Structure formats: C-alpha cells, structure tokens
Amino acid sequence: MFASERGGILITAELEERAREIEESLHPLRCVTFMRDDFKIEDAKEVISEAYKSEENTKTLILGAKSFTVPAQNALLKILEEPPRNIVFILMAPNKSTFLPTVRSRLTMTQEHHERIYELLPITLKNLDLAGLFAFVKEHDRLKKHEAKALIEQLMHQAIHIEKLPLTSSQLEGFDKALRLIELNSRFQSVLVMVLMNFLKEVKRGR
Structure with missing residues (x-):
C-alpha cells in the first residue's frame, strides 16, 4: 500500500x-x-x-x-x-x-479520492523578492479563516509539487506554525509574511 x-x-x-x-x-x-x-x-x-x-x-x-x-x-x-x-x-x-x-x-x-486541484498562484517562491512578497500579502490580507488555511495549503502545494523545492525544516515548520496561528485567530497578514520570509531568506543565502 x-x-x-x-x-x-x-x-x-x-x-x-x-x-x-x-x-x-x-x-x-x-x-x-x-x-x-x-x-x-x-x-x-x-x-x-x-x-x-x-x-x-x-x-x-x-x-x-x-x-x-x-x-x-x-x-x-x-x-x-x-x-x-x-x-x-x-x-x-x-x-x-x-x-x-x-x-x-x-x-x-x-x-482514495481525487486530489484537490490547485490554481497556480501569482508568486514564485524560489525567486521571491521583497516586492513580490508584499504585493502578494497585500492581495490576500482579508481572508476568512477557512480561506486563509486553504491559501497556506496552496502555497505548500506549489512549493513541493509545482516548483519542486527541497523544503528545509524551517520552511516546513513555518507552514505548520501558520496553520496553528490561523486556528488561534492571529492576524493573517502577519502569518503570511512569516511563511514567505522563510523563502526570502533562502534566496538571499543562495546569492
């Protein structure tokens, strides 16, 4: 199996x-x-x-x-x-x-059932810069709880299955923490910045 x-x-x-x-x-x-x-x-x-x-x-x-x-x-x-x-x-x-x-x-x-189909997000995590980060956050700063959780899931799907990035432990933990914070009614704009900053830092270290 x-x-x-x-x-x-x-x-x-x-x-x-x-x-x-x-x-x-x-x-x-x-x-x-x-x-x-x-x-x-x-x-x-x-x-x-x-x-x-x-x-x-x-x-x-x-x-x-x-x-x-x-x-x-x-x-x-x-x-x-x-x-x-x-x-x-x-x-x-x-x-x-x-x-x-x-x-x-x-x-x-x-x-056992069909996997959810994710639309391609207007962001590229492997080449993420500050301008792209803040533009994406501004576009998604007023979401309901279920929409916020779905967006985090979508970002993770894009990172793993579309961009095929080898996620670090800090990046995986960032997705984990984001879902927990959303459940606790934390401000989603701050949660989204936290998740995306993990990818921005990776880009800077690779330069």
Whole structure:
C-alpha cells in the first residue's frame, strides 16, 4: 500500500472499513487499531506506549480519526521519524489538511479520492523578492479563516509539487506554525509574511 516500510498516511472517508481491510490483509501479523472521532494528546501517548512494546515480528499501529489535534500530532513526530524496530504506522483521516506538514513530510500519502486541484498562484517562491512578497500579502490580507488555511495549503502545494523545492525544516515548520496561528485567530497578514520570509531568506543565502 505504501512505498515506505515505515507505513504511511491514508486519506479515506471509510475509516473503520479500511482499518478492518488492512487488519485482514496483514493477518497473521499483529495490528493494533486506535479509532477515534478526535485524536488527542492522551491517544498519542497510548500509541507511543504501544509502539515501545517490543515485538519479534512486524506490528502495525493504525491511527484513524476524523481529526487529529495539533498537540497529538506534535507528540507523534519523533516516533514517526524514528519508529521502534518492527513497528509500522498507518494514519488515516478523511482530509489531507487534517495533518500538519511536518507529519506529512515523514510518511508517504495515499488518497482514495481525487486530489484537490490547485490554481497556480501569482508568486514564485524560489525567486521571491521583497516586492513580490508584499504585493502578494497585500492581495490576500482579508481572508476568512477557512480561506486563509486553504491559501497556506496552496502555497505548500506549489512549493513541493509545482516548483519542486527541497523544503528545509524551517520552511516546513513555518507552514505548520501558520496553520496553528490561523486556528488561534492571529492576524493573517502577519502569518503570511512569516511563511514567505522563510523563502526570502533562502534566496538571499543562495546569492
């Protein structure tokens, strides 16, 4: 199902059905499924505890939820990056935007429905200068919360899939932080400047 031996992320509307199918396909190897409506920090701690129980054979941990809180995802980052021996993680949710960019960067992703089509933005991140940055920010300074989150997702999609930039950890964390700040009702103009400044700095260092 996934290219990586560490597992992956599955975007599906049929969480419980797909979890059962995965369990059956992996039999007789052990699967432990954590199915929640909202995956919280206490659920992440339970997963981590289960992951560190030693196994002679491969054990798959299936984490399925309609939403994953930011603290829960942050708690899982380290173990997703360096899973214990013989442990495989499969994360499932109905929407790709559920997962932070830093989580998505650690696992391959499979989608069961058509991926959202993004329009090309009037900005080039790899050649970003101050004039382009402030013109883009001015054009997008009055967005509703869902529109602001969608624009951050669109910027990340453009960076990774259109411009094919090798994102640094600070750039990935910038996208993460932006989504959290938008959720906390921070001023979007400032959030957008923060994200774009990460790319401006990269251009300056490369000169």
